[in-house]
Amino acid sequence: MKARHKRFGLIAAGLILLVIATVLITKSFRSNLVFFFTPTQVEKGEAPKTGSFRIGGLVENGSLKRLPDGLHVQFRVTDTAKTMQVVYKGILPDLFKEGKGVVAEGKLGTNGVFEADQVLAKHDENYMPPEAAAALKAAQENKAKGKVI
Amino acid sequence: MIPELGHYSLILAFFFAIVQGTLPLIGVWRNNKRLANLAVPAARTQFLFIAIAFLSLEYAFYTDDFSVLYVASTSNSHLPLMYKLAALWGGHEGSMLLWVSILGLWTMAVTLFAKALPDSFRIRLIAVMGMVSMGFLAFIIFTSSPFERLIPAALDGRDLNPLLQDPGMVFHPPVLYMGYVGFSVAFAFAIAALLDGKLDITWARWTRPWTTVAWVFLTLGIAFGSKWAYYELGWGGWWFWDAVENASFMPWLVGTALIHSLAVTEKRDAFKVWTVLLSICAFSLSLLGTFLVRSGVLTSVHAFATDPRRGVFILLYLVVVIGGALLLFALRAPKVGLGEKFDVVSRESMLLANNVVLAAAAGSVLLGTMYPLLMDALGAGKISVGPPYFDAVFVAIMAPGLFLMGLGPLAKWKKASLPEIGTRLRVAAVISVVSAVLVPFVMGKITLMLVVGVFMGIWVTSTTLILLRNRIVARQDTTPNLVDNLKGIPLAFYGMLLAHLGIGVFVLGVTLVKGYESEQDLRMDKNDVAKIGNLDFKFDGVAKIQGPNYESAQGTFTVTSNGKEMAVLHPEKRFYPVQGSVMTEADIKPGLVKDLYISLGEPLEEGAWSVRIYIKPFVQWIWAGAILMALGGFCALADKRYRIRNKKTDQDLKAGEPQEAHEAYSA
Numbered sequence: 184m185k186a187r188h189k190r191f192g193l194i195a196a197g198l199i200l201l202v203i204a205t206v207l208i209t210k211s212f213r214s215n216l217v218f219f220f221t222p223t224q225v226e227k228g229e230a231p232k233t234g235s236f237r238i239g240g241l242v243e244n245g246s247l248k249r250l251p252d253g254l255h256v257q258f259r260v261t262d263t264a265k266t267m268q269v270v271y272k273g274i275l276p277d278l279f280k281e282g283k284g285v286v287a288e289g290k291l292g293t294n295g296v297f298e299a300d301q302v303l304a305k306h307d308e309n310y311m312p313p314e315a316a317a318a319l320k321a322a323q324e325n326k327a328k329g330k331v332i
Numbered sequence: 333m334i335p336e337l338g339h340y341s342l343i344l345a346f347f348f349a350i351v352q353g354t355l356p357l358i359g360v361w362r363n364n365k366r367l368a369n370l371a372v373p374a375a376r377t378q379f380l381f382i383a384i385a386f387l388s389l390e391y392a393f394y395t396d397d398f399s400v401l402y403v404a405s406t407s408n409s410h411l412p413l414m415y416k417l418a419a420l421w422g423g424h425e426g427s428m429l430l431w432v433s434i435l436g437l438w439t440m441a442v443t444l445f446a447k448a449l450p451d452s453f454r455i456r457l458i459a460v461m462g463m464v465s466m467g468f469l470a471f472i473i474f475t476s477s478p479f480e481r482l483i484p485a486a487l488d489g490r491d492l493n494p495l496l497q498d499p500g501m502v503f504h505p506p507v508l509y510m511g512y513v514g515f516s517v518a519f520a521f522a523i524a525a526l527l528d529g530k531l532d533i534t535w536a537r538w539t540r541p542w543t544t545v546a547w548v549f550l551t552l553g554i555a556f557g558s559k560w561a562y563y564e565l566g567w568g569g570w571w572f573w574d575a576v577e578n579a580s581f582m583p584w585l586v587g588t589a590l591i592h593s594l595a596v597t598e599k600r601d602a603f604k605v606w607t608v609l610l611s612i613c614a615f616s617l618s619l620l621g622t623f624l625v626r627s628g629v630l631t632s633v634h635a636f637a638t639d640p641r642r643g644v645f646i647l648l649y650l651v652v653v654i655g656g657a658l659l660l661f662a663l664r665a666p667k668v669g670l671g672e673k674f675d676v677v678s679r680e681s682m683l684l685a686n687n688v689v690l691a692a693a694a695g696s697v698l699l700g701t702m703y704p705l706l707m708d709a710l711g712a713g714k715i716s717v718g719p720p721y722f723d724a725v726f727v728a729i730m731a732p733g734l735f736l737m738g739l740g741p742l743a744k745w746k747k748a749s750l751p752e753i754g755t756r757l758r759v760a761a762v763i764s765v766v767s768a769v770l771v772p773f774v775m776g777k778i779t780l781m782l783v784v785g786v787f788m789g790i791w792v793t794s795t796t797l798i799l800l801r802n803r804i805v806a807r808q809d810t811t812p813n814l815v816d817n818l819k820g821i822p823l824a825f826y827g828m829l830l831a832h833l834g835i836g837v838f839v840l841g842v843t844l845v846k847g848y849e850s851e852q853d854l855r856m857d858k859n860d861v862a863k864i865g866n867l868d869f870k871f872d873g874v875a876k877i878q879g880p881n882y883e884s885a886q887g888t889f890t891v892t893s894n895g896k897e898m899a900v901l902h903p904e905k906r907f908y909p910v911q912g913s914v915m916t917e918a919d920i921k922p923g924l925v926k927d928l929y930i931s932l933g934e935p936l937e938e939g940a941w942s943v944r945i946y947i948k949p950f951v952q953w954i955w956a957g958a959i960l961m962a963l964g965g966f967c968a969l970a971d972k973r974y975r976i977r978n979k980k981t982d983q984d985l986k987a988g989e990p991q992e993a994h995e996a997y998s999a
Contacts, residue, residue, distance in 0.1 A: 204728075249936070275934070277916055
């Protein structure tokens with residue numbers, strides 16, 4: 184009898200732990216999902232006003248400017264339909280180039296400027312970050328639709 | 333000509349894999365000795381042809397044969413020889429060939445060293461490995477042959493990605509694959525046991541060394557990769573929770589659980605079904621990892637759409653292997669039986685908890701890795717799961733596991749007493765609590781994470797040392813001489829101590845570097861001095877350097893502390909003209925208590941540069957911990973009860989096992 188009680192206790196404790204763990208994991212999971220938006224979506228106001236998200240597209244040619252302190256940089260990201268201004272403090276990754284794909288993670292500032300705390304450029308020179316490619320494609324499709332209407 | 337020879341050999345190897353994977357099974361089933369005995373020669377011939385294919389491709393790389401599409405896309409005539417040869421696994425097709433070659437190597441090893449197994453079991457084992465190989469070879473031949481010709485031939489190759497031009501590229505992938513693929517042996521053992529319907533202590537004893545070898549390789553492979561990312565990517569990070577890294581980490585977690593569960597199966601004839609399930613899971617995750625990393629699915633889920641054959645094949649293969657194994661498991665597991673019973677407080681129950689913790693950790697990593705892919709595939713938008721998720725969940729799950737690591741090895745099999753364990757661990761508890769408060773206090777910054785981390789690191793380390801002390805004391809009456817006493821303790825026990833110490837060292841490294849690292853982005857003119865703590869970093873300027881296939885701007889930094897020179901560092905910014913790409917090469921002064929890490933950003937006006945300086949305290953402990961774990965694995969392998977024996981002595985062994993060896997894992 185005693186052994187059975189013990190086993191029951193063990194199973195109950197295990198189940199309770201499992202439930203707690205699942206709740207904690209899903210909670211942490213939800214709060215750490217980072218969503219992606221194209222510049223067009225950001226312009227439409229679909230992006231969160233507070234909190235982090237990702238944007239992607241091409242670095243507009245001729246838009247890269249270095250501020251006098253040598254560490255802050257400004258550039259514009261475009262999905263060919265809409266464009267947005269980005270500021271970033273720090274060293275840009277090796278593959279960051281004007282006219283190439285880029286993905287940035289950060290927040291929307293009060294003045295509509297995207298304040299990036301991370302600029303991602305993937306490992307391969309020819310490789311367009313998938314999010315950036317998706318942004319360009321979406322913009323193209325919208326344009327096509329616009330013409331029909 | 334040679335590439336065609338390679339391709340042809342690969343096709344022959346495929347046929348031999350079919351023979352190896354089917355006929356011997358029929359032979360064992362129908363009691364047909366002639367068919368059954370095909371297993372070994374078929375396996376060896378298959379390996380021979382795979383080896384020929386592998387060498388043919390290496391030859392194409394060696395001779396810069398740019399009429400081979402794969403060579404033209406991953407190599408270049410100016411590439412140093414070492415990287416030309418390593419470029420074989422620089423892309424999808426070659427990686428698959430490396431994978432199947434290593435599988436051949438493992439199968440070969442099984443035919444050579446697993447002689448003590450009963451014939452029918454050994455034949456089933458080899459046949460299962462043949463089936464795995466069959467699928468992989470078909471995948472290579474039908475969808476991703478590295479021998480495809482490029483007509484007309486390219487004048488020169490597109491070059492290996494500069495990021496991969498590093499000694500890490502030579503070692504990391506083969507070692508990692510040795511680990512991944514090594515779990516196929518444990519998998520084959522499990523499947524063969526299910527087919528056999530028999531799973532006992534001897535089965536566990538046969539399986540253990542193979543699993544341990546695979547685990548050692550995987551541990552080293554992951555550690556190599558992490559170290560490589562640390563110095564090569566130039567961001568000073570050592571783990572990014574990137575999908576590629578997670579792909580290798582999940583089999584490691586499950587493999588670690590498997591090693592512990594196998595110990596229980598061998599010692600106590602318990603956890604049998606669970607052990608089999610873990611063997612299947614470890615290899616399934618290895619397969620998943622291989623495909624995740626190498627199929628292009630990470631770049632885009634729609635990579636499948638551009639080459640649907642590959643995607644469909646991969647999915648089909650995963651379904652057949654994993655689904656088939658699980659189906660067999662469902663049908664046959666009841667026959668294997670659960671095994672011996674044990675008390676709620678016992679070493680078995682603690683190891684069970686360890687297994688649950690490791691499996692939960694693997695599950696949460698799997699969720700974070702696959703969820704974005706799944707959402708994207710369902711068209712639900714692009715999502716990424718941030719590293720904070722992994723950090724938080726992982727720490728929360730592993731902390732109780734680490735705590736149990738201190739108790740488990742001290743608990744008795746079958747039934748243990750908590751108060752007794754508590755008494756033995758008083759000292760360790762005191763040491764851990766004191767250092768958890770003292771260390772952050774001395775370092776000048778206290779956070780909850782630091783306190784918990786230091787506590788866990790010291791707890792694991794000190795309880796492990798107490799384990800050794802207890803062992804020595806227990807033997808003191810019979811062997812008073814300390815040297816004899818130490819010599820008499822089985823190697824497997826030392827192996828466990830080393831591996832657990834490795835975990836302790838690793839936890840301390842991670843905690844301290846996360847808590848106390850510093851990072852500074854600076855704009856530096858020539859002769860500028862940056863002061864960080866008591867260190868002065870002087871920028872002596874940049875010089876132009878010509879490498880074998882790149883041009884480089886090399887900076888010079890002199891680091892002094894109170895006027896005393898500590899290090900001179902030369903970080904570089906390299907330009908690789910073939911791919912037109914720029915690479916940051918950081919320079920690091922490694923140390924026991926801290927690393928000094930400098931990377932060059934971009935050139936600014938008038939010889940000034942943007943510069944990033946990191947100080948990384950105790951970061952080397954992370955890899956030192958991993959190396960200790962691997963050493964522990966080696967040590968356990970060298971234990972005399974796993975030595976290769978011929979059949980006769982193996983029988984003797986079963987009759988009268990030396991008591992000492994049996995006690996290896998007991999306190």
